[in-house]
Amino acid sequence: MSTLLLVDHLPIVRDGLRAVLERAGHQVLGEVDNGLDALEQCRLLHPQVVILELLVPQLGGLDLLRRLRASHQGIKLLVYSVQEASLYAARSLQAGADAYVCKSEALGHLHSALQALSHGRSYFPREVARQDLDGAGEDDLTQLSGRELTVLQMLSQGLSNKDIAEQLSLSYKTISTYKARLHQKLKVGNDFQLLEVARSHGLVAGDEASRAQxxxxxxxxxxxxxxxxxxxxxxxxxxxxxxxxxxxxxxxxxxxxxxxxxxxxxxxxxxxxxxxxxxxxxxxxxxxxxxxxxxxxxxxxxxxxxxxxxxxxxxxxxxxxxxxxxxxxxxxxxxxxLTERDRLLSTLRHEGAEARYESHLKSSTLAAVSQELGQMLAVFRTAVQRLLALSDEPLRPALQSLAEHVQAMYQCLAKVDALMDQDDHPGQAQRAAHDLGNLTEAILAPVRQQLQARGCELDLGPGLRALQSAWIDARHYRQLLEGLCGYLQLRPLPAHLSLRLATRIQPRGLLRLSLELTPWYPALEQAPCEVSAYATLQRLLLRLQGRAQTLAPDDGDTLVLRVEMDLPQVLADSAQ
CATH class of the missing domain: 3.30.450.20 (PAS domain)
Structure with a gap:
């Protein structure tokens, strides 16, 4: 009986082989799952026979055979593989193997191969001898060298050029050269056709079975x-x-x-x-x-x-x-x-919103200064006009000149006001960076107290703190939330109101804020106050570029109002 080393990438196969071989009287010295460890264990354990699978990672089966044969002349090498014997048995013989058994064969063939090796004989399928007599076919994989076949096998396993180079200890350029030779010898124009050739010759284990299923x-x-x-x-x-x-x-x-x-x-x-x-x-x-x-x-x-x-x-x-x-x-x-595109759009929107907000602050400052100066000039002009009425003739020209300068200052202020009017139209959305959770909580705090006083509990759910930051017109957003709750108060309030808010990232660098208010009811035509309040909510949604939808839940008992608006994201830590 022999001492053995098992080389297979599947643990269940190694366990099964160990049990079968030990029952037959063989001694299993060790087992490994890759080619490099197989070389190391052979050097340390000195087994009489190595049983190996050609599909092992790192080196590849054919390269492993050549290296074992070169470094251990007296060792017996038995290939026990899922690969087609018609193609790989002869290649294994050329690489230095002493026996080849297909895993699809009955277990008795493995025992027969081990017995033949113990008597100094080789063990190969009959087609290997016929292939040697007939010669290699011109349109078959038999025209490939052992290293080319190994590279093709690894490509068919889904490995990249870099992965193959690392496993075979070769350069990336060398693997590219081998792949170019494969394209030329197999007469294919791209890698997918190359893989089709590999699949058609059974290089990928189980591929035919998966196709059949x-x-x-x-x-x-x-x-x-x-x-x-x-x-x-x-x-x-x-x-x-x-x-x-x-x-x-x-x-x-x-x-x-x-x-x-x-x-x-x-x-x-x-x-x-x-x-x-x-x-x-x-x-x-x-x-x-x-x-x-x-x-x-x-x-x-x-x-x-x-x-x-x-x-x-x-x-x-x-x-x-x-x-x-x-x-x-x-x-x-x-x-x-499109992630990079959306990141760029988010950055541009954020920077644009920041620039508009800073411009709005400057306009507000200029408006305040203009108003204050206007009030001071009005007082000064009134005083000059009184002096003109009471002054003597020698002082009148000087006072008249002063009055003209005051009028010129009024004209300058009028130009400033005109420029600010172009920059800040009434009703235009003035967005600022806000933490939507903090902003919503601050807006609804007095509303919740008001509803509580009327016996209605407003439930905001657990997701308020998870809301992200966005650029939003806080004034219009406040009017929207207060308007929604105010609209519901036009009818008898329920004991419980539910307002659920959530944010999620959208394409093109936007953040979608969604609100779901339950229960909800449409405006009655015979109630003018409800129609007016509903129209106000619609105008606020237009200013916020939002949309509303009334939904009927599965139970059908109450309606749900869903409001959604897409807002520019806040990228920097600038939320208020």
Missing amino acids: APSSDPQLLREHGLLRALLDAAPYPMFVRDLAGRLLMCNRRYLAYAGESFEAIHGSTIDQALWLPAPLRERSRQRFTEAVARQEPFLAEAVIEHLGEVVAMHIWCTPFRDQSGQLVAMLGGMRD
Whole structure:
């Protein structure tokens, strides 16, 4: 019986092998999950036989075989792999392996291989000998060198050039050279076609099984398969293809990075099942997708999602994909990260709001100075006019000149007032930076006391402190909140009023403030006071660039008023 070292990236496989081999009388000296540790353990433990999987990370199986053969001449190397024997058995023999057994074979083949090695013989599938006699096919992977095949295998596992360079201890440029050779030898024009060749030859374990389990797609779409894959692979941003029912047919790796799942896990899933998207966005996207398919037209949308703990603004688009006959066979879509754009817009809005606020403060200061000077000049002009009426002839020219200077000063003040009138029109929104939670609490404190005195409790909920800061016209916002509560007081008040406020980031660098007031009731036409108060609320919403919507909850007992307004975010710590 032999001493063994197990090299496999899956712990469950190593555990199973250990149990089987120890029952057969072999001694397992150790087990590792990567090529570098295998080299180290062979140097320390000196096993008689190494049983290894070709898919192990760091070095790759074929490179590991070559290095073990070069450093340990007397060691026996048995490849026990999921890779196709028709392709990898001969390569393993060339790299220095003494035996090759497919994991899909019965366990007896592994025992037979170990027995052959103990008697000094090799153990390989019969097709290896036939392949040596027939020679390599010109359009097969057999034309690749061992290192090229290793690089192709790692690419098919989803590794980047940088990852492969690190695992093989080679430079990034060398890996790029190997990839260029793969393109040339396999006659492909891009990486996606290269991966298709790898998949077609079974280089990705379980790939064929996942394909068999995937939902069937339109035959016409299958004829466009190569073109779509090339397009997705070349895109610098996430892209996807869905069938007309919304099932995911393909996507690129950038899309998988946002989804946080493997392609096998989400292949065939619908938009409703894209749990990495917020629930409201999933519902809106499903509706827009269904409408776009029915009308056979593209659609665009912008949304905010959370990715890796960060808020990301996305531009989402989807367009019909037709075959050569013009038949709609799928929907092609993609996403563009607009976070930097929105940050720039937020910065510009914030700086613009700051500039307008500073201008407003200057105008207010100038208005106060102008008013004070005007009052002083009025007194001075009255005194000069009295002196003119009482003065003798020698003093009259001097007093007349003084009166003309006073009149000139009045004209200067009039020009200043005209400029300020252009800068600060009555009714124009004067936004300032405010912490919305503190501002709302300060506005509603006296209102709550007033309602309490009338036996009504105003509940603001737990979310008031979570409100973010924004640029808002505090005067109009105060009038809106007071107007809402005042409108409700035109009828008998309930024992409980609920006002829920929330903020959430929107595309284009805006912050959406939403208020939900329960209960709510529409204005009665026969009550002029209610109609007038409701019209005042509508004007305030227009000034705040907000919108209101009356909703009926599921129970249908009471109505809810939802008010939403999009406000510029406050970026710096300047909220009042």
